[in-house]
Amino acid sequence: MKGVPEATIPWTECLTDIIFSWDDPDDESHVHFNITRLEQWLERNPHEIVRIPVDKEFAKVLPEMRGLEQHRLKRLLDNPKWAPPIILAMMPDGTGLIVDGNHRYYVAYALGWEHLKAYAVDVSIWGKFLVKMPEELEIPDATSIGWSGLL
DSSP: OTTOOOOOEEGGGOTTSOEEEEEOTTTOOEEEEEHHHHHHHHHHSOOOEEEEEOOHHHHHHHHHHHTOOHHHHHHHHHSGGGOOOEEEEEOTTSOEEEEEOHHHHHHHHHTTOSEEEEEEEOHHHHGGGBEEOOGGGOOOOGGGGTOOSOO
């Protein structure tokens, strides 16, 4: 991905952390964000919270595009006000990538909200929280290893 710093956090240091992985459809690169460490940084370093518009067309494709889980959506729908701001990784081209808060974004859409609170985090910050994954960790499709799904 153009303008994205090289990942520096070894994957072996992140085994219990929340990681958001992004496959860029334009250049097929892979970026892995350590959300646990980024959230800890945001807690220690006050960061401006901004209001972002809820894009209805984008929200409609979120469940399939990001694999939203029904039980998490229900929990948020039952009590949407408690949810923290989402985290947007601001890309070098000026676009924002939701790296934490896809479920919250979708619930905001489902409830008819026009705006949602977010941290808009610059690449100079989120770039420090990228995980270096070894290429050999590519997980093969189950059928390619002869597994039929039957036990």
